[in-house]
Amino acid sequence: MRFPTLSTLAAGLLILLGSAAFADPPAAKPPSGTKAEDLAAPEGIQVPKPPFSEGIFPCTSCHDGKSMKPDTRRRELTGMHGDITLSHGPASRWCLDCHDANNRDSLHLASGEKIAFTASYLLCGQCHGDKLRDWRVGVHGKRTGSWNGAKQYLLCVNCHNPHTPRFQALKPMPAPTPPEQIQTRKGGAR
Amino acid sequence: MTDQKPMCPSEGCETSTAGCGSRREFLGAATAAMAAALTGCGTLSKEEFLQHNFKELSKDEVLSVIDRLEKEYKAKYGKEVKVANTPPIPGVIFGYALDLSRCIGCRRCVHACVKENNQSRDPEVQWIRVLQMDKEEGVNLQHADQYYNPEEVPQEGHFYMPVQCQQCKKPPCTKVCPVGATWRDKDGIVVVDYNWCIGCRYCMAACPYGARHFNWGEPHLPADEVNPKTHYLGNRPRPKGVVEKCTFCIQRTRNGLYPACVEICPTGSRKFGNLLDKDSEIRYILENKRVFKFKEDLNTQPNFFYFYGV
Amino acid sequence: MFTLRNFSGFFSDTLRLVTKGGLLYYAWVGFLLVLIAIGAGAYIGQLKDGLIVTRMRDQVSWGFYIGNFTFLVGVAAAAIMLVIPAYIYDWEPIKEITILGEMLAISALIMCLGFVMVDIGRPDRFWHIIPLVGRLNWPQSMLAWDVIVLNLYLLLNWFVVTYLLFCAYTERHYVKKLVLPLVLLSIPMAVSIHTVTAYLYNGLAARPFWNSAILAPRFLASAFCSGPAILLILLQVLRKTTKLTIKDEAIFKIAELMAYTMGFNLFLTAAEAFKELYSGTEHMVYFQYLLFGLRGHATLVPYAWASILCGLAAFILFLVPRTRTNWVTLNIGCVLIYASVYIEKGMGLIIPGLTPDVLGDIYVYQPSFTEVAVAAGIFAIGFLVFTLMLKAAVPMMLGEFTISKGRVPKEAPPQEI
Numbered sequence: 054m055r056f057p058t059l060s061t062l063a064a065g066l067l068i069l070l071g072s073a074a075f076a077d078p079p080a081a082k083p084p085s086g087t088k089a090e091d092l093a094a095p096e097g098i099q100v101p102k103p104p105f106s107e108g109i110f111p112c113t114s115c116h117d118g119k120s121m122k123p124d125t126r127r128r129e130l131t132g133m134h135g136d137i138t139l140s141h142g143p144a145s146r147w148c149l150d151c152h153d154a155n156n157r158d159s160l161h162l163a164s165g166e167k168i169a170f171t172a173s174y175l176l177c178g179q180c181h182g183d184k185l186r187d188w189r190v191g192v193h194g195k196r197t198g199s200w201n202g203a204k205q206y207l208l209c210v211n212c213h214n215p216h217t218p219r220f221q222a223l224k225p226m227p228a229p230t231p232p233e234q235i236q237t238r239k240g241g242a243r
Numbered sequence: 244m245t246d247q248k249p250m251c252p253s254e255g256c257e258t259s260t261a262g263c264g265s266r267r268e269f270l271g272a273a274t275a276a277m278a279a280a281l282t283g284c285g286t287l288s289k290e291e292f293l294q295h296n297f298k299e300l301s302k303d304e305v306l307s308v309i310d311r312l313e314k315e316y317k318a319k320y321g322k323e324v325k326v327a328n329t330p331p332i333p334g335v336i337f338g339y340a341l342d343l344s345r346c347i348g349c350r351r352c353v354h355a356c357v358k359e360n361n362q363s364r365d366p367e368v369q370w371i372r373v374l375q376m377d378k379e380e381g382v383n384l385q386h387a388d389q390y391y392n393p394e395e396v397p398q399e400g401h402f403y404m405p406v407q408c409q410q411c412k413k414p415p416c417t418k419v420c421p422v423g424a425t426w427r428d429k430d431g432i433v434v435v436d437y438n439w440c441i442g443c444r445y446c447m448a449a450c451p452y453g454a455r456h457f458n459w460g461e462p463h464l465p466a467d468e469v470n471p472k473t474h475y476l477g478n479r480p481r482p483k484g485v486v487e488k489c490t491f492c493i494q495r496t497r498n499g500l501y502p503a504c505v506e507i508c509p510t511g512s513r514k515f516g517n518l519l520d521k522d523s524e525i526r527y528i529l530e531n532k533r534v535f536k537f538k539e540d541l542n543t544q545p546n547f548f549y550f551y552g553v
Numbered sequence: 554m555f556t557l558r559n560f561s562g563f564f565s566d567t568l569r570l571v572t573k574g575g576l577l578y579y580a581w582v583g584f585l586l587v588l589i590a591i592g593a594g595a596y597i598g599q600l601k602d603g604l605i606v607t608r609m610r611d612q613v614s615w616g617f618y619i620g621n622f623t624f625l626v627g628v629a630a631a632a633i634m635l636v637i638p639a640y641i642y643d644w645e646p647i648k649e650i651t652i653l654g655e656m657l658a659i660s661a662l663i664m665c666l667g668f669v670m671v672d673i674g675r676p677d678r679f680w681h682i683i684p685l686v687g688r689l690n691w692p693q694s695m696l697a698w699d700v701i702v703l704n705l706y707l708l709l710n711w712f713v714v715t716y717l718l719f720c721a722y723t724e725r726h727y728v729k730k731l732v733l734p735l736v737l738l739s740i741p742m743a744v745s746i747h748t749v750t751a752y753l754y755n756g757l758a759a760r761p762f763w764n765s766a767i768l769a770p771r772f773l774a775s776a777f778c779s780g781p782a783i784l785l786i787l788l789q790v791l792r793k794t795t796k797l798t799i800k801d802e803a804i805f806k807i808a809e810l811m812a813y814t815m816g817f818n819l820f821l822t823a824a825e826a827f828k829e830l831y832s833g834t835e836h837m838v839y840f841q842y843l844l845f846g847l848r849g850h851a852t853l854v855p856y857a858w859a860s861i862l863c864g865l866a867a868f869i870l871f872l873v874p875r876t877r878t879n880w881v882t883l884n885i886g887c888v889l890i891y892a893s894v895y896i897e898k899g900m901g902l903i904i905p906g907l908t909p910d911v912l913g914d915i916y917v918y919q920p921s922f923t924e925v926a927v928a929a930g931i932f933a934i935g936f937l938v939f940t941l942m943l944k945a946a947v948p949m950m951l952g953e954f955t956i957s958k959g960r961v962p963k964e965a966p967p968q969e970i
Binding site for chain 3: 372415439441442452458541543
């Protein structure tokens with residue numbers, strides 16, 4: 054038996070390396086030595102816990118893939134989760150366009166890539182890119198912290214319910230006292 | 244109260260620069276007594292009466308003024324109130340942006356400001372006024388209403404525009420003050436020395452934004468609502484008969500924090516930062532959004548910008 | 554020294570003069586003292602509770618006090634109406650009575666200072682405005698200018714009056730070289746006090762109603778047409794009650810000059826109204842509030858029209874020689890023009906300048922009882938000062954009461970100039 058020639062070896066090496074080069078592009082540039090927490094906070098953006106309804110998470114406690122099979126037909130839900138009103142482009146969108154059918158503990162992007170609930174802003178930003186751009190620099194949405202130092206972010210969903218995203222109306226705080234009604238304080242220091 | 248005895252000079256007498264000649268002290272005490280009478284049942288001390296304009300005080304004098312004030316506040320409110328004298332941070336000029344497409348007129352900023360800045364609750368003083376405008380009229384003050392009180396906001400057909408001190412680069416108020424009690428500090432904040440203001444209210448006539456407010460009566464601030472972290476030129480409790488206004492929460496911003504109104508706004512309509520920092524939020528807004536200045540034809544050159552974020 | 558010793562005599566004799574008088578005098582002074590007491594009582598209440606006892610609020614932060622102040626600065630400036638013909642045209646009939654105009658100016662200025670004192674929120678800090686002792690923001694602040702020119706004018710008038718009376722008292726001729734320049738100086742000074750006061754308002758871009766180029770000319774015109782009205786009445790009173798001789802032609806000449814200034818005042822007002830109402834910009838709202846009412850608020854409307862109609866009527870009465878030289882119509886005209894300008898300077902200037910406020914809010918301001926009481930007290934102080942000065946000055950001017958009446962001068966004969 055003849056041993057592989059140098060050229061064959063080189064070709065094999067090239068193929069090996071090449072296949073690595075053609076692998077999936079890295080998602081949202083996770084830093085080297087990726088840990089689970091970093092995937093949950095891409096770009097290093099720290100956010101508060103997502104505002105889940107009581108007891109609803111982790112979804113896999115029910116959606117474990119065994120007791121229930123995923124039903125990917127577009128439909129209006131009755132029974133469980135039927136209380137959720139979806140008014141977020143319902144004509145062109147339904148639950149599994151954001152929620153991942155096979156891993157209910159994560160969401161998915163249009164590419165199919167799964168993202169954690171703590172990174173839901175990436176999902177919102179797919180359509181609302183201008184808002185995401187502004188949000189990243191702190192110009193969209195409420196921020197607390199220091200103008201010259203550490204600031205805190207909120208998730209999109211902290212203010213916008215993803216199922217009915219329109220910002221809710223609030224009861225206004227009291228109106229100012231009209232000047233006619235501003236009088237000497239009775240019983241004050243006289 | 245006209246027969247009030249002259250106030251004994253309080254503890255600071257030994258160190259004061261008022262001179263130790265007994266005749267001078269007597270004169271000072273006598274005039275202070277008259278002055279106390281003029282303030283009406285006054286608790287005016289000789290030091291307070293003779294205190295000069297803040298800009299003219301030496302470092303030691305400032306310290307003794309602050310010491311005296313902290314003692315007075317402690318006596319009045321029964322809690323430790325700190326009066327800071329934080330100077331402006333070099334290389335900083337504050338800018339403020341307000342998103343008119345996002346303000347819903349909930350007035351949480353108004354009341355957060357009242358709490359943070361120790362404003363009088365009765366008679367009521369509020370540094371921020373939220374105007375309800377007609378969408379069809381745009382920014383038109385003759386169709387503005389600040390006393391709106393519906394069940395919920397925003398109301399159909401209306402948008403909301405909060406107004407507060409614009410911290411102008413060319414403030415008409417500082418120009419007209421006859422005693423120089425108000426000036427524009429190096430970080431752009433227009434401040435008032437509450438112990439120098441004579442209450443003539445010329446600055447109030449001069450301000451095109453209605454940003455300056457007067458203590459018509461004795462301010463009433465319940466002791467349990469006092470914010471003890473204060474600044475001499477900012478939110479320390481004010482006396483009767485002087486003018487006050489928004490200072491961009493000088494007690495917070497000179498320590499790197501956001502103003503209270505920025506932090507409380509639920510819709511994130513308020514943005515704040517250093518105009519000289521090219522990476523700041525405010526610079527991003529100036530660059531990427533379209534801002535306008537309120538009453539810009541008056542050439543006050545405010546550091547407060549309105550924009551439409553959506 | 555001659556002067557010093559006799560000055561103390563002058564002072565004590567003046568005191569004697571003002572404390573002795575007839576029943577009418579005592580009644581009048583008593584009435585004024587009562588008013589002063591009422592005003593003082595009201596002011597004490599204001600000191601206790603603060604300016605909240607007025608009805609000024611953030612939206613209308615200047616009111617009755619400043620309105621009166623503005624009007625009285627005009628009255629003080631108008632004293633020179635007498636000076637101009639007397640000294641510039643060397644018109645003898647008025648010369649002797651110029652001093653009365655200057656005394657009116659002093660009383661008016663004292664009232665001005667009084668109104669400023671009661672208007673500021675911290676009267677105990679009044680010393681802050683004194684140059685060198687406090688910190689006067691001059692030349693930036695027009696109020697700083699006002700402080701300087703008003704006090705200088707007061708000092709000037711006080712000096713001239715005291716000097717002239719002192720000379721009359723010591724039976725000496727006044728030194729013309731000293732008096733004449735000062736009196737002539739008082740002409741531009743009087744113009745300056747009212748111009749500076751006008752600039753107080755004029756310089757505020759925030760208040761379009763005041764930010765008009767003709768505000769200062771309007772101030773001067775209305776001052777000159779109303780201030781002398783008090784003098785005209787006063788001169789007639791003095792002619793009847795004392796031996797002071799004032800020629801008819803002096804009074805009619807003053808009235809004639811007033812007629813021209815009234816005409817000019819009406820023209821300027823019309824010019825202002827035309828500019829606002831014809832161009833029809835949003836700045837019109839202030840005129841609308843004043844003349845026609847705005848958004849259901851029409852409190853000022855009757856006063857505004859009363860002021861205009863009184864001013865017109867007075868103008869006609871003063872212009873037509875037949876009514877100008879008739880004592881009844883002349884005096885009616887004086888009252889009318891005084892009322893017209895008083896309304897115009899108070900309600901017609903301050904309130905519409907601040908209503909609607911800078912954010913479009915309408916707060917209907919009306920003076921409270923405290924404000925009226927304090928103002929009455931200050932007016933009473935001014936009247937009292939004027940009365941006392943007259944009580945001493947007239948006998949001295951007439952030569953009825955001088956140093957030699959019951960007293961021997963310590964040295965030296967009358968000096969010849």
